[in-house]
Amino acid sequence: MDYIHLCQPDGSKSCAACCGLYNYVENSREALQKRLRYRTGLFKEVREGNITLKQYRQILRHREDSRRIYKTIYSCEFVGFLDPSEQRAGCMLHPMQNNGDDLREIGFYGKDLCEGHFCPSYSKLINNEARIVIDVIDDWYLYGIVITDIDFVKTFFKIVQDRLGESLRPERLKGSTVLRDIFLRYFKLKESWPFRDPTRPRFGKYYFIGEDYDIDRIDYAALGADPSPYDAIFLSLSSFFKTKRDLDEATIILDGIIDEFCNKYR
Ligand code: SF4
Numbered sequence: 116m117d118y119i120h121l122c123q124p125d126g127s128k129s130c131a132a133c134c135g136l137y138n139y140v141e142n143s144r145e146a147l148q149k150r151l152r153y154r155t156g157l158f159k160e161v162r163e164g165n166i167t168l169k170q171y172r173q174i175l176r177h178r179e180d181s182r183r184i185y186k187t188i189y190s191c192e193f194v195g196f197l198d199p200s201e202q203r204a205g206c207m208l209h210p211m212q213n214n215g216d217d218l219r220e221i222g223f224y225g226k227d228l229c230e231g232h233f234c235p236s237y238s239k240l241i242n243n244e245a246r247i248v249i250d251v252i253d254d255w256y257l258y259g260i261v262i263t264d265i266d267f268v269k270t271f272f273k274i275v276q277d278r279l280g281e282s283l284r285p286e287r288l289k290g291s292t293v294l295r296d297i298f299l300r301y302f303k304l305k306e307s308w309p310f311r312d313p314t315r316p317r318f319g320k321y322y323f324i325g326e327d328y329d330i331d332r333i334d335y336a337a338l339g340a341d342p343s344p345y346d347a348i349f350l351s352l353s354s355f356f357k358t359k360r361d362l363d364e365a366t367i368i369l370d371g372i373i374d375e376f377c378n379k380y381r
């Protein structure tokens with residue numbers, strides 16, 4: 116991928132996934148928004164000299180539900196909103212947030228680790244994939260979930276590109292609200308998927324038990340079905356199918372989005 120800044124691509128969204136943002140047990144949009152809003156207000160008090168950083172941490176320790184899905188990954192208490200309209204979530208210790216002062220050294224990972232970290236999406240996503248995700252999503256919560264789920268992005272691209280016989284062109288998407296809306300419907304399945312596994316903590320295809328994690332598998336034979344061409348997408352959506360009927364309904368949802376996208380793109 117040519118260099119595209121996936122973390123802060125533009126003024127209308129951002130990602131803070133590797134700072135542990137979604138790793139809280141309470142990680143719904145509403146819960147995270149409330150958490151970040153409070154922190155942002157509290158950090159303003161630090162900047163204005165009304166409380167110290169130590170007090171900031173103490174207050175959050177008492178106030179926040181710090182339970183994490185995967186305990187090995189730290190969830191940093193310095194993720195907040197970077198703009199007054201709450202469109203970008205990110206590091207409140209970053210120099211751009213503090214008149215050039217880089218405060219990241221006081222964070223759990225330290226400045227060097229924070230500054231030098233680039234998640235696998237930087238190397239795995241190719242230009243048109245990254246560009247289209249950025250052009251379609253204007254929403255920090257959804258953007259962070261999607262841009263870090265490489266399978267979820269790549270599998271959709273592969274299926275529609277194979278069917279169309281060409282690579283998706285970001286310019287084509289930019290010029291079409293209809294195409295962008297269909298893409299957005301696909302991305303939003305991350306929040307609205309009716310077959311989401313309710314039985315255990317999940318991030319996409321991963322599930323967690325205490326300090327351990329593993330990749331889930333869908334047992335198609337037990338459902339009396341053949342393996343699905345949408346398998347990677349189902350796993351990214353943390354699916355759990357009780358019956359073949361569930362699987363059929365899930366397939367119909369994806370068929371509908373993919374058929375409509377390909378028809379309109381042509
Ligand atoms: S998960 Fe990747 S895109 Fe998101 S903030 Fe971290 S490095 Fe940036």
Ligand code: SF4
Binds near residue numbers: 191192193205208229
């Ligand atoms: S200090 Fe590091 S981990 Fe914490 S919010 Fe900033 S970049 Fe993320």
